[in-house]
Amino acid sequence: MSFTHQAHHDAHNQAAPSYYITKSLLIASIVGFIVFLTVQVIIPLLQFEVSPEEGAQVSMITKTEAADKAIQYMKQQSWRSELTMRSADPTVVYQTDSTLAGYISKERLTEAFQPWSRKAPYDRYQVLLSVVRGGRPDVLSIDVNMTNGQIIGFNFTGRPATAADDSVVSRTLDYRAVAEQTIKQLGWSSSELNIQQESLNSKDEMRVTVPKAKVGGATLDFVVHFHNNDVVTAKPVWEVPLSYKTEELQQTATASSIYKIGYTWMSLLLSILALVACIRYRKLIRFRSGTIITLSIVSCGISLLHIWNLLPGLISLQFGVPAAQIRMEYALIVQGGITVLQGVVLYFSLLAGTRLWDQSKHRRLMPTWSSPEFGTVLPRAFWLGTVYAGLLLGVQTFIFAALETGFGAWSTTDASQSPLNLRLPALYPLLAWMAAISEEGVYRWFGTGLLQRWVRNPWIAGLIPTLIWAFGHVTYPIFPFYSRPVELLIMGFIFLYIMLRHGFWTALFAHLMLDNLLMSMSYLLGGTVSGSTLGALYLILPVLIIYGLKNLHQRKVNMLPMS
Structure with a gap:
């Protein structure tokens, strides 16, 4: 191989991620969003807007x-x-x-x-x-x-x-x-x-x-x-x-076993490997990275807030006692301690993942605050991720429809997972930030980065971490038990594609805006001014944060002395 050919080959392998929105991607995103809106929003509203019994619009009392x-x-x-x-x-x-x-x-x-x-x-x-x-x-x-x-x-x-x-x-x-x-x-x-x-x-x-x-x-x-x-x-x-009760019991038992082994224990193994990797590369890792510390604190902080928000309703639901009779101090301490440990695991995962990707041919996937291009990359990655979120909504709708028609999938209710049992249901959409940061950080960024050191192929390397992530959703009230793992295996590979082609931030924002819209939808469609305002605020909040960070970073860059 000639020197010129080798240089071109290396430059191609080390090319920076693309942050441009192509026309075909934009059209696919619009089509995906329209499919989602039609199938999952408009049609259900037309079917259940009027109660056949009462002939009036159905609304909930407070x-x-x-x-x-x-x-x-x-x-x-x-x-x-x-x-x-x-x-x-x-x-x-x-x-x-x-x-x-x-x-x-x-x-x-x-x-x-x-x-x-x-x-x-x-x-x-x-x-x-x-x-x-x-x-x-x-x-x-x-x-x-x-x-x-x-x-x-x-x-x-x-x-x-x-x-x-x-x-x-x-x-x-x-x-x-x-x-x-x-x-x-x-x-x-x-x-x-x-x-x-x-x-x-x-x-x-x-x-x-x-x-x-x-x-x-x-x-x-x-x-x-x-x-x-x-x-x-x-x-x-x-x-x-009895036939249905037996089937549901079997499905639930299988899902519980998969969750315990495929998610809980395998996630624990990934956590240990993240710590081992940080020890192994401790001389090459920048432990004081402000970007990684901030991401970990934001994710952990929202998780702690959610535990405070969740526990009273969950305990009252399970034990059938008023919240005033519940002593939650020990439960808050235990759950809070576990959450802080998960925040530490996320921190080590992001650090180790950064080192692992920097050693691969996929470099510059996550520019941080110290990078000169950070302020420019962040808003571009956000808008590109938002466009991908529209596409992902359509893909998700198609997967659900295929599972329902081809495999007889069905869903049910679960009071333990309902936002209605939170102290402040208005805080529920904040979980979109926690899910995007922690799941992309642990399973896509670190998990795939670790395994590709051994298999040298990010797609094969991404299979196991994506499955672990998918198994974490197997206990959701959707049957058969494999419905959500199949859906999330496909979605996970799309997130991996986005990360490899457009960088970590784009994958994170695609995940964020997908979950953000789904979690805010009930407020947007609630029929009240306050609910619609709250839903719109959650959709606008990422824009305000990202452009605020861009301006702060630009000021930092402008204050640097000219070389």
């Missing part, structure tokens, strides 16, 4: 309104046991019957379920009230319809004793009469139910069938549970076919 409805209902009832409020600060969480929601989604039974969504919905607010019943503390849980505020049912979580012990209480209560009265107070008529005295079993539980409530193979019972001559539970309960 948690405060739900709490007021629950308290009003409690005060209006003539409970057999003395009942008083212990605290005037109720906790409201979003609760859901994910098995029923999944069955309806899989069997395409949304329209058939609609007539029953008012009295027996799978989504509901659960208002948790601290009360005193029978002289002892208890928790009263009242289910409220999220759209019209109707009381659906209630349940006492405790079993405080009344004046007489359980073993000697005589059955003087007319169970059928009390059950009928309770059911009527919850909006059901006797003609809708099949109430028989024989429905009472040895556990003092009366299950009343609703003969007309058949949605596919799902049936509806109304359960009334007595204890010490008092009604302690009254609520509608859906029973889905």
Whole structure:
């Protein structure tokens, strides 16, 4: 090989990433965004904008309104046991019957379920009230319809004793009469139910069938549970076919195993390797890189904020107790410590990844604050990443459609992952920053950079880290369990392509704007001025930050002495 040919070859291998938006890419981005908007936004809005039952636009009541409805209902009832409020600060969480929601989604039974969504919905607010019943503390849980505020049912979580012990209480209560009265107070008529005295079993539980409530193979019972001559539970309960419950259980168990082995343990291994790499190259790594330190702090800080935002609702949801009764100090300390460790891992991953890529033919993929071109590259990478985000939205929509039609994929609900159970749901879109920084930093930047030292091919090297990242989403409520890993394996390779061709910042911004739009969409479409303003603010925030950094960097460059 001649010297001229060798020089050209080396220059080609070490060429800087391209930050130009081509016409074909822009057209593909617009088409992708239109496909996403049509399939995932416009069509669902047209289908569910009007409720067939009520002929009016469906909207959600607030948690405060739900709490007021629950308290009003409690005060209006003539409970057999003395009942008083212990605290005037109720906790409201979003609760859901994910098995029923999944069955309806899989069997395409949304329209058939609609007539029953008012009295027996799978989504509901659960208002948790601290009360005193029978002289002892208890928790009263009242289910409220999220759209019209109707009381659906209630349940006492405790079993405080009344004046007489359980073993000697005589059955003087007319169970059928009390059950009928309770059911009527919850909006059901006797003609809708099949109430028989024989429905009472040895556990003092009366299950009343609703003969007309058949949605596919799902049936509806109304359960009334007595204890010490008092009604302690009254609520509608859906029973889905055993075949579906078995399938969902198997899918969930498989997903849990994959998550534990494929994500948790493999991510731990990557964390150890990042630390080892930093020790190995400690003399060649700039540990005081302001850019990497800032990225790590931003990601870790948002994660800590999210834990504070998440824990009260999550604990109330799991244990069925008001937030005021929860001591969260230890949970915050433990989860906070784990999050800080993850922030340290991200820091080491970014450092080690930078060293590994600098040793490869793909150089200059991540200019930092100390680089003269940083202020110019950052806004170009942002706009290019935003254009790619439009394309990715279309690709994601196509993947979901292919999985749904070709593999029978379906989704369900998950209260533990819902923004409705956050202290401040308005902070939810901030997670887009954390996800983009941490996931691109650990799996694309470090994971691929590490493995390509051994296989010498970034595409083969990117397979394992991308799979690990994909397995981290396997427990999302989408079935079959492999649906999200397949989707994210494809998306991950697109992110890798963007990074190799256009640099780390472009891949990060493509990931950021993709997640940012998806997480802000509910606010943009919420129908309120405040919600739309908040959604728009989250979309504009990256622009303000990036151009602010550009101006600061330009001032720094201008202050440098001329050579």
